[in-house]
Amino acid sequence: MSNDEFRAAMSRFTAGVTLVTAHDPDSGARGEDAGMTATAFMSVSLEPPLVLVSVRNGSRMDDLLAEQPLWAVSLLSESQRHIAGRFAMKGRLSDRLLFEDVAHTRGAVSGAPLIDGALAVVECGTEQRVEAGDHTLVIGRVLAVGLPNAEGPPLTYFRGRYRHLA
Numbered sequence: 001m002s003n004d005e006f007r008a009a010m011s012r013f014t015a016g017v018t019l020v021t022a023h024d025p026d027s028g029a030r031g032e033d034a035g036m037t038a039t040a041f042m043s044v045s046l047e048p049p050l051v052l053v054s055v056r057n058g059s060r061m062d063d064l065l066a067e068q069p070l071w072a073v074s075l076l077s078e079s080q081r082h083i084a085g086r087f088a089m090k091g092r093l094s095d096r097l098l099f100e101d102v103a104h105t106r107g108a109v110s111g112a113p114l115i116d117g118a119l120a121v122v123e124c125g126t127e128q129r130v131e132a133g134d135h136t137l138v139i140g141r142v143l144a145v146g147l148p149n150a151e152g153p154p155l156t157y158f159r160g161r162y163r164h165l166a
């Protein structure tokens with residue numbers, strides 16, 4: 001099996017699209033926000049409430065979450081495709097610039113940006129990190145949730161493109 005064959009097979013799994021965020025209080029005078037688009041996100045447990053996100057080893061988010069135990073996830077709505085694309089770009093601008101015109105509030109528990117209009121927002125504290133190949137699985141205990149736009153359609157990802165439910 002080649003990497004291309006594996007990638008092609010996995011592209012046929014429809015996934016929801018999220019924005020994982022964290023605040024780095026040690027970066028600059030007022031700290032700095034970081035964000036990354038993720039489709040590898042899932043609920044792990046109800047008791048205790050746990051979620052999991054997969055981050056690429058050595059990425060800005062991987063490095064930050066190794067140091068910062070509090071983070072958040074915004075489950076994006078179909079109308080937020082531009083936000084997903086912006087935070088998924090390779091060689092992108094600084095996160096500070098990416099957040100400038102994205103409406104968000106700061107999580108009361110995590111201090112991380114929570115995207116306004118998301119279907120749901122989840123604030124987490126890291127419970128465990130598991131290295132798995134070229135990614136790290138970050139398991140977080142859910143500390144707070146919100147439903148800013150509980151009725152909108154979700155943004156999904158299928159065969160390498162953002163999609164909407166028909």
